[in-house]
Amino acid sequence: xxxxxxxxxxxxxxxxxxxxxxxxxxxxxxxxxxxxxxxxxxxxxxxxxxxxxxxxxxxxxxxxxxxxxxxxxxxxxxxxxxxxxxxxxxxxxxxxxxxxxxxxxxxxxxxxxxxxxxxxxxxxxxxxxxxxxxxxxxxxxxxxxxxxxxxxxxxxxxxxxxxxxxxxxxxxxxxxxxxxxxxxxxxxxxxxxxxxxxxxxxxxxxxxxxxxxxxxxxxxxxxxxxxxxxxxxxxxxxxxxxxxxxxxxxxxxxxxxxxxxxxxxxxxxxxxxxxxxxxxxxxxxxxxxxxxxxx
Numbered sequence: 001x002x003x004x005x006x007x008x009x010x011x012x013x014x015x016x017x018x019x020x021x022x023x024x025x026x027x028x029x030x031x032x033x034x035x036x037x038x039x040x041x042x043x044x045x046x047x048x049x050x051x052x053x054x055x056x057x058x059x060x061x062x063x064x065x066x067x068x069x070x071x072x073x074x075x076x077x078x079x080x081x082x083x084x085x086x087x088x089x090x091x092x093x094x095x096x097x098x099x100x101x102x103x104x105x106x107x108x109x110x111x112x113x114x115x116x117x118x119x120x121x122x123x124x125x126x127x128x129x130x131x132x133x134x135x136x137x138x139x140x141x142x143x144x145x146x147x148x149x150x151x152x153x154x155x156x157x158x159x160x161x162x163x164x165x166x167x168x169x170x171x172x173x174x175x176x177x178x179x180x181x182x183x184x185x186x187x188x189x190x191x192x193x194x195x196x197x198x199x200x201x202x203x204x205x206x207x208x209x210x211x212x213x214x215x216x217x218x219x220x221x222x223x224x225x226x227x228x229x230x231x232x233x234x235x236x237x238x239x240x241x242x243x244x245x246x247x248x249x250x251x252x253x254x255x256x257x258x259x260x261x262x263x264x265x266x267x268x269x270x271x272x273x274x275x276x277x278x279x280x281x282x283x284x285x286x287x288x289x290x291x292x293x294x295x
Contacts, residue, residue, distance in 0.1 A: 014065030053085030236275030
């Protein structure tokens with residue numbers, strides 16, 4: 001059975017998700033404020049909609065991939081939003097990375113409107129979306145999470161129901177704490193290796209299979225070592241997520257001293273104008289934020 005899916009938000013991540021859904025046979029209707037992003041998907045077989053409401057009206061599932069809770073709220077419940085066009089019982093799958101408390105409020109508002117809501121943020125980025133290997137952590141009612149998998153199985157290889165609404169977003173924040181700390185630790189270790197005269201590019205192979213091994217080490221230490229700043233993510237997006245983790249820590253009275261340091265380094269880089277750069281640009285921290293060194 002062909003799945004009718006609306007996609008609201010066709011940026012780097014949403015575009016990759018949309019591409020994969022079209023390639024796997026879904027009928028995709030897309031809306032984004034940027035016509036070029038919409039065109040990139042219609043060229044691949046998607047349909048364009050004039051509003052989020054129009055996209056939702058043609059679909060049984062609505063995926064949102066947006067940058068903040070406020071934008072998600074406007075895209076779903078604002079004028080011309082998805083809630084205006086969605087049929088009763090439509091399943092909204094929010095794949096944005098937003099804070100858990102906002103997610104709970106949005107899910108409650110959706111229920112009042114006769115809609116269903118699953119928060120399913122992701123790990124793996126656009127490259128993994130394109131080959132259907134995202135890691136997804138979902139929050140919501142058990143049946144809704146199970147129903148969402150009919151769509152999300154096309155873009156993911158690991159899909160876990162973490163609990164009620166907001167649990168997916170909480171898990172994503174934990175993921176980002178681990179990634180942020182990992183990026184910073186690997187950057188610091190890379191600098192130490194180079195200052196000590198060791199070829200940092202060889203370290204991932206030397207440590208492969210040991211306790212220090214990880215996907216981050218294998219992918220990023222060579223990039224840190226060679227100052228390969230090709231963008232696969234953004235430092236300012238990590239700031240957003242680490243801020244969210246610290247907000248949650250305040251609500252739960254959780255001490256997170258390492259996260260505080262990591263967040264400050266990322267904020268420093270953002271203040272220095274590097275927020276739009278890839279995580280590999282963390283190496284600039286060890287060079288006194290020399291913007292001219294970026295390649």
